[in-house]
Amino acid sequence: MAVILDGKALSKKIRNSLKNEVKELKEKFGRPPSLAVVLVGNNPASEIYVRNKIKACSEVGIDSIDRRLPETVTQEELNSIVKELNEDPNVDGIIVQLPLPNGLSCREVVNYISPEKDVDGFHPVNVGKCTLGLYDQGLMPCTPAGVMKFFEEYNIPLQGKNAVMVGHSNIVGKPLANMLINANATVSVCHVYTKDLSHYTRYADVLCVATGVPGLIKADMVKEGAVVIDIGISRVNGKIVGDVDFEGVKEKVSAITPVPGGVGPMTITMLLYNTVKAFKMRNGI
Structure with a gap:
């Protein structure tokens, strides 16, 4: 009989460790790591994914910033919001929930996110580090x-x-x-x-x-x-x-x-892991 690889149990183990780490980081730096989640439109599946990500952040003590944009938002407006989050010193991780509505470029917005805050690991810089095995220097998908x-x-x-x-x-x-x-x-x-x-x-x-x-x-x-x-x-x-x-x-x-x-369960857990990692990298840890 096969060993069942239990993602729920492994996810819980990692989240418990992250929770303790987040608490220590908050005590040391005066704030916990933070994740900005950008959702465009009202895709029901995306709504569920975003809700689950925000709930997971709360469970381990990560601050979450929930940015909701109408389906009518232009590429320029979306890029501008990402730029604003890139420049916000209190934002450590940024994700733009995919897929985007028709007329918006997923590739363009992913490339617009700062590699240091790209906690999905989709930016070409992080893709390159993944390919080269430079896991400690970047954020992995x-x-x-x-x-x-x-x-x-x-x-x-x-x-x-x-x-x-x-x-x-x-x-x-x-x-x-x-x-x-x-x-x-x-x-x-x-x-x-x-x-x-x-x-x-x-x-x-x-x-x-x-x-x-x-x-x-x-x-x-x-x-x-x-x-x-x-x-x-x-x-x-x-x-x-x-x-x-x-x-x-x-x-x-x-x-x-x-x-x-x-x-x-491991996908969202690694998003939390990347957010904490991004915070640490930005603070020279």
């Missing part, structure tokens, strides 16, 4: 960083292992593939255009999947004893499911993340 925490927490070795990343998005697939390479795994990256996906997945010692295709990975596509990280999340018939057929695969592998309760 939250979901891939959360996945790496699983390997650390559960003592899962990566060096010399065959790792397969299914999905090549800028947010998850590419940065996680680079992190695996930097951990000395031998990495293959697969995506929607890959021919015979199972040819790759069947040889993976470590299989990470982030496609948003429910149940894509079946038991016959997975190596006996592999470690499987399911990053996908979809709603099917009112139920939250991942990219991996969990019930079938868990009987075959050595470790697996569930959906929900696996990678998901």
